[in-house]
Amino acid sequence: xxxxTVAEPGSTGPDEAxxxxxxxxxxxxxxxxxxxxxxxxxxxxxxxxxxxxxxIYYKGWLRHxxxxxxHWLSGPEGPRRxxxxxxxGQLEFCDFxxxxxxxxxxxxxxxxxxxxxxxxxxxxxxPSVAMSQESARxxxxxxxxxxxxxxxxxxxxxxxxxxxLRVLCQLTTTxxxxxxxxxxxxxxxxxxxxxxxxxxxxxxTAVTAGVVAGPRWAVRGELDAYAARRFGGALAGALRxxxxxxxxxxLLVDLAxxxxxxxxxxxxLALSARSAPSGQEIRVCGxxxxxxxxxxxxxxxxxxxxxxxxxxxxxx
Amino acid sequence: xxxxxxxxxxxxGLVHLGVxxxxxxxxxxxxxxxxxxxxxxxxxxxVTVDRRGVRRFRDALGADxxxxxxxxxxxxxxxxxxxxxxxxxxxxxxxxxxxVLGQYSRDNPPGWDCAFxxxxxxxxxxxxxxxxxxxxxxxxxxxxxxxxxRAHTQLVGGVGRVPNPHFRPPAASCPxxxxxxxxxxLAMTVHGGEDLAEVRxxxxxxxxxxxxxxxxxxxxxxxxxxxVLLAGRAGLGEVPDPPMGAQELRVxxxxxxxxxxxxxxxxxxxxxxxxxxxxRQTCLPSFCDHLSVHDGPHGRLVRVLTxx
Numbered sequence: 001x002x003x004x005t006v007a008e009p010g011s012t013g014p015d016e017a018x019x020x021x022x023x024x025x026x027x028x029x030x031x032x033x034x035x036x037x038x039x040x041x042x043x044x045x046x047x048x049x050x051x052x053x054x055x056i057y058y059k060g061w062l063r064h065x066x067x068x069x070x071h072w073l074s075g076p077e078g079p080r081r082x083x084x085x086x087x088x089g090q091l092e093f094c095d096f097x098x099x100x101x102x103x104x105x106x107x108x109x110x111x112x113x114x115x116x117x118x119x120x121x122x123x124x125x126x127p128s129v130a131m132s133q134e135s136a137r138x139x140x141x142x143x144x145x146x147x148x149x150x151x152x153x154x155x156x157x158x159x160x161x162x163x164x165l166r167v168l169c170q171l172t173t174t175x176x177x178x179x180x181x182x183x184x185x186x187x188x189x190x191x192x193x194x195x196x197x198x199x200x201x202x203x204x205t206a207v208t209a210g211v212v213a214g215p216r217w218a219v220r221g222e223l224d225a226y227a228a229r230r231f232g233g234a235l236a237g238a239l240r241x242x243x244x245x246x247x248x249x250x251l252l253v254d255l256a257x258x259x260x261x262x263x264x265x266x267x268x269l270a271l272s273a274r275s276a277p278s279g280q281e282i283r284v285c286g287x288x289x290x291x292x293x294x295x296x297x298x299x300x301x302x303x304x305x306x307x308x309x310x311x312x313x314x315x316x
Numbered sequence: 317x318x319x320x321x322x323x324x325x326x327x328x329g330l331v332h333l334g335v336x337x338x339x340x341x342x343x344x345x346x347x348x349x350x351x352x353x354x355x356x357x358x359x360x361x362x363v364t365v366d367r368r369g370v371r372r373f374r375d376a377l378g379a380d381x382x383x384x385x386x387x388x389x390x391x392x393x394x395x396x397x398x399x400x401x402x403x404x405x406x407x408x409x410x411x412x413x414x415x416v417l418g419q420y421s422r423d424n425p426p427g428w429d430c431a432f433x434x435x436x437x438x439x440x441x442x443x444x445x446x447x448x449x450x451x452x453x454x455x456x457x458x459x460x461x462x463x464x465x466r467a468h469t470q471l472v473g474g475v476g477r478v479p480n481p482h483f484r485p486p487a488a489s490c491p492x493x494x495x496x497x498x499x500x501x502l503a504m505t506v507h508g509g510e511d512l513a514e515v516r517x518x519x520x521x522x523x524x525x526x527x528x529x530x531x532x533x534x535x536x537x538x539x540x541x542x543x544v545l546l547a548g549r550a551g552l553g554e555v556p557d558p559p560m561g562a563q564e565l566r567v568x569x570x571x572x573x574x575x576x577x578x579x580x581x582x583x584x585x586x587x588x589x590x591x592x593x594x595x596r597q598t599c600l601p602s603f604c605d606h607l608s609v610h611d612g613p614h615g616r617l618v619r620v621l622t623x624x
Contacts, residue, residue, distance in 0.1 A: 033510060195510070195513075196513050222513060222516070224509075224512050224513070224516075224541065225509060225512065225545050225550050226508075226509030226510060226512050226513075260516065260534075260537075260538075262538065262541055262542060262545070263542055263545075263595070263596050263599050263600075264545070264550070267595065288534075289531055290531060290534045290535065290538065293602065293603075294538075294599070297598075297599040297602050297603075298595065298599060
């Protein structure tokens with residue numbers, strides 16, 4: 001039964017700018033350290049998307065022999081209106097084996113599947129589309145697999161540029177190996193929400209004293225040893241991205257909203273700067289006095305430059 | 317037979333010497349070479365003895381007496397071990413050695429515990445460029461004489477320093493007596509990296525109540541945070557690990573300092589740990605006034621002291 005609290009296709013929602021969530025990247029990685037944490041946060045996200053009236057495509061894991069009606073989405077941990085949304089068609093669930101079967105196990109097939117889902121939702125009159133997928137539990141055993149994963153994630157970005165689409169990728173650290181955690185953070189460096197910290201890619205170019213400082217990557221929150229692995233992965237991804245953009249190869253790391261940093265994360269910055277390819281620098285702005293002391297304490301290399309002032313932004 | 321120690325290469329840390337003397341002239345004779353060694357090297361000297369001792373030292377030192385401070389014992393050390401530690405720590409200077417001469421007295425104030433103070437000096441001041449001479453008259457109490465024999469790595473005799481075979485270091489599992497610091501303002505079990513944010517939150521509250529704010533507050537919180545990681549032997553490489561195993565955290569504020577102890581009974585060496593662990597241990601002193609790390613059969617205990 002569909003209740004009045006579940007949005008119908010074509011229902012009037014908030015304006016498009018708000019729908020696109022301009023305060024947050026449209027393609028986000030949410031990091032959880034337990035199933036409980038993952039479910040609570042995802043449920044909140046789903047509630048919000050249901051409220052917005054978005055068509056939601058959810059991809060996840062089912063226990064053997066269970067159907068979507070036995071998934072946590074339909075239970076008390078799921079969104080309050082989850083069961084009704086599934087019944088009404090606003091929320092569609094697909095388990096991973098079925099996804100792989102439908103896309104033929106290829107990246108091209110996955111992109112085609114995602115495109116079909118978005119266009120179908122638009123054709124049905126939904127004001128926007130939201131997609132989320134649970135932690136994929138990939139072995140991420142080789143560079144080739146990591147590259148394939150990155151290419152798959154780029155498919156979402158392509159769709160986001162053309163459609164009112166928001167994507168929440170889930171990463172449950174207890175379900176993934178170190179390589180998968182690192183690569184997930186790297187690929188999603190432009191939008192990461194982790195325990196205590198988050199990061200997002202800012203405007204494409206930052207200029208200080210007339211010199212292009214590099215694409216801006218803004219970090220906020222508390223960076224500590226517990227998060228250092230993901231911070232390092234995201235930083236590696238931001239550096240990789242900076243090398244591929246016109247504003248690169250340097251990366252401007254904006255720490256103005258970092259409230260705490262410890263030795264592990266300072267060391268991560270130093271190590272990343274040391275291992276960056278020749279000609280690439282990490283340029284830090286907005287660092288507190290404490291952070292500067294930390295970076296000096298870990299003997300920051302010359303390729304880790306601390307800027308005194310926040311560069312002006314120039315989105316060219 | 318033990319050989320005298322004519323020219324001590326004292327390094328950077330504490331040199332804690334016991335002096336048993338017959339009379340004040342004997343005291344001066346035994347201590348003067350140590351004093352002159354430090355003066356000649358450009359160090360500072362603080363002699364805290366009774367009035368008669370001050371007169372004899374001034375006579376013996378001549379013009380060099382003007383280069384020495386003679387604070388009254390009670391003024392210098394107060395009536396508690398924390399005050400003594402704070403005073404001595406305040407006298408130290410980076411890059412040069414400071415010598416402090418103190419004297420056991422039968423007139424110690426109530427509650428003063430010499431044994432406790434000696435253990436605290438050994439542990440809390442271990443890393444400072446200090447030479448501490450503790451002098452006890454042969455006619456003094458048997459307890460004091462026994463303490464001189466137990467708490468000092470070397471004794472100063474008529475021919476200079478000799479190793480002390482009776483020295484017994486304080487237990488590694490309890491590197492500093494806790495009683496003078498009072499009950500902990502914060503006591504919690506840290507189960508892993510996921511608790512670090514809570515640690516910082518609660519330490520911040522304690523430090524704020526103790527009067528810290530701004531950058532000094534941030535420094536104190538960082539020091540405790542890193543102490544937890546150091547106790548847990550958390551890795552610090554390309555792929556750092558969160559701390560392993562449960563740890564007991566105790567934070568005390570007293571006598572102008574925040575004293576933190578973290579005991580990690582189950583801390584084990586991470587596979588990629590030692591070099592990076594060294595880095596954390598190298599960095600941490602930049603953010604506190606004192607750091608000590610004790611590894612023993614009861615686990616690893618890290619102690620951090622930050623002045624308020």
